Amino acid sequence: MATIKVVDKESVRLVREDLKKYLDMDIDELLSQLTEEQIDELNNENDPDNSCLPPSERCRNQTKKSPTGPLDRKKLLRYLEKLGKEDKDWDEKVPYERGQKRGTQFIAKEQIKLPVSEEDGIELDLPEEYEDALRGATESELIDIAGVLELHSMLTQDQYWDSYRDVLAQEKDATFLGPAKFSLLKIVPDERPNETNFADSLQKLKGNDLKVLNLNNKLDLSESQLLELCEVLKSNTSLQSLSMTYVNATDTIAEKLANVLEDNTMLKVLNVDSNLFTAEKVCDLMKATLKNKTLLELRATNQRSTVLGVKFETQICGFLSENTTMLRLGLNFETLEARMKVVEYLQRNTDLLRQMRVNNEGYTPPKFVAPKGTREKLPDKVQNTAWSSDRN
Numbered sequence: 026m027a028t029i030k031v032v033d034k035e036s037v038r039l040v041r042e043d044l045k046k047y048l049d050m051d052i053d054e055l056l057s058q059l060t061e062e063q064i065d066e067l068n069n070e071n072d073p074d075n076s077c078l079p080p081s082e083r084c085r086n087q088t089k090k091s092p093t094g095p096l097d098r099k100k101l102l103r104y105l106e107k108l109g110k111e112d113k114d115w116d117e118k119v120p121y122e123r124g125q126k127r128g129t130q131f132i133a134k135e136q137i138k139l140p141v142s143e144e145d146g147i148e149l150d151l152p153e154e155y156e157d158a159l160r161g162a163t164e165s166e167l168i169d170i171a172g173v174l175e176l177h178s179m180l181t182q183d184q185y186w187d188s189y190r191d192v193l194a195q196e197k198d199a200t201f202l203g204p205a206k207f208s209l210l211k212i213v214p215d216e217r218p219n220e221t222n223f224a225d226s227l228q229k230l231k232g233n234d235l236k237v238l239n240l241n242n243k244l245d246l247s248e249s250q251l252l253e254l255c256e257v258l259k260s261n262t263s264l265q266s267l268s269m270t271y272v273n274a275t276d277t278i279a280e281k282l283a284n285v286l287e288d289n290t291m292l293k294v295l296n297v298d299s300n301l302f303t304a305e306k307v308c309d310l311m312k313a314t315l316k317n318k319t320l321l322e323l324r325a326t327n328q329r330s331t332v333l334g335v336k337f338e339t340q341i342c343g344f345l346s347e348n349t350t351m352l353r354l355g356l357n358f359e360t361l362e363a364r365m366k367v368v369e370y371l372q373r374n375t376d377l378l379r380q381m382r383v384n385n386e387g388y389t390p391p392k393f394v395a396p397k398g399t400r401e402k403l404p405d406k407v408q409n410t411a412w413s414s415d416r417n
Contacts, residue, residue, distance in 0.1 A: 183208055219243050223250060230254075233263040241270040248277065255281035259288040266294040279306035286313035286320060294322040298355065304330040304337045307356070311344045318348055324355030331357070338363040345370045349377055 056064070073083045119127045151159075162170070171179045172187070219242050229235035240246065251274060258264065279302045286292070297310075307325050314320045333341070333356070342363050345351060352374055358364045 223254075227254065227257060230257045230261050230264060233261060235264055237266045238264060239268045240272055241268050243272055246272050248275065251278050252281060255285050258285045258292070261289060262291050264289075264292060267292060268294075268296040269300070270296055271299040274300040274302070276301070276303055276306045279303075279310060283309045283313040286310065287316045290317050290319050292320060295320060296322075296324045296355075298324050299327040300325075300329075302328040302330070304328075304333045307333065308337045308340050308344075311341045314351065315344060315347055318350045321350060322353040322355075323351065324353075326355050326357050332359055333357070335360060342366045342370070349374055352378070 059067070069085055069087070071078065071083055071085065075083060121127075159167075168180065168184055172185055175185075219239065221239055221243065223240070223243070223246060226235060226238055230238070251269075251272065255278065258267070274297065278300075279297075282295070282297065283306075286295070295310075302310075302325065307328060307330075310323065310325060314323065338358050338360055341356065345354065345367060348370075352371065354367060354371060356367075358367065
């Protein structure tokens with residue numbers, strides 16, 4: 026802890042007057058008046074943390090012995106080991122004796138166990154059949170009941186998950202006093218690679234004989250193959266779902282896909298997650314859906330631009346407000362306003378689709394059905410009531 030020394034003004038003035046006589050003196054003359062010991066002491070007063078001095082001069086060498094030769098590490102270790110064996114051990118106050126404890130011994134306090142009686146327990150008002158069942162239940166059955174009631178502190182992790190999967194407690198684990206132990210790791214086989222044949226799929230697309238195309242995780246596809254796919258999709262009239270997740274598609278492919286969305290009227294689902302699109306191209310994809318308004322689902326998360334930015338998020342919200350057919354949109358929005366607007370527009374489109382289905386099919390609201398086990402049925406007035414959103 027630093028201390029502050031208080032000095033009065035008079036003493037400071039006297040010190041300054043004493044130092045005035047040294048202002049006009051030569052430094053060499055002052056050094057000539059010092060002894061050899063005083064000069065060595067003055068040289069040793071260097072600041073070791075002074076960054077203005079080189080490291081070799083921050084601390085002077087104070088070794089006065091002459092060097093014995095070059096450093097021999099093995100010889101030095103042997104000398105230190107010999108010196109350690111020859112040094113005498115410290116004198117012990119109490120000599121060591123085998124089997125005898127020295128020093129203060131720890132004595133645990135006796136824990137007083139309070140007598141437990143039935144009157145001290147918690148009384149539950151249960152039906153007689155429940156009390157009889159619990160009184161005659163085995164410990165494994167009680168473990169299953171604890172799992173159903175989600176009493177986590179009474180069960181191990183294996184016991185809880187067994188009860189969650191409706192698996193009865195096994196005999197070796199059917200105890201509340203069992204040790205908490207880790208579960209063996211389950212070896213999960215690797216996911217099989219995508220076995221879709223791109224050449225055959227391309228031929229089927231040319232013949233309008235394919236409805237779903239999955240190209241996920243096919244890193245062997247070149248940019249020229251993806252461009253050829255986009256050219257075929259412009260005139261295709263059969264494909265409804267296209268998934269191109271993690272195929273290293275660049276902005277060039279994004280531009281072609283935007284042209285596909287403007288020309289193709291049959292594509293309903295487009296998934297291009299985990300590619301190399303920029304925020305501008307993702308915005309262009311959303312803008313391209315306004316021409317035909319036939320795409321129902323678009324997913325383009327985890328791209329090169331992890332953050333779209335306020336500018337592009339605002340534009341995407343504007344495009345979605347004009348699109349009345351988009352039902353699902355997979356994009357990461359940073360601003361709260363954009364997220365709320367997207368949810369609002371998607372709910373609006375879903376409600377419009379439901380209203381079109383009701384008007385076209387002559388939809389009649391279903392009657393309310395009382396759940397099983399209820400004692401009273403709902404009145405006819407409530408059963409025949411329609412939802413307010415279903416009314417025209």
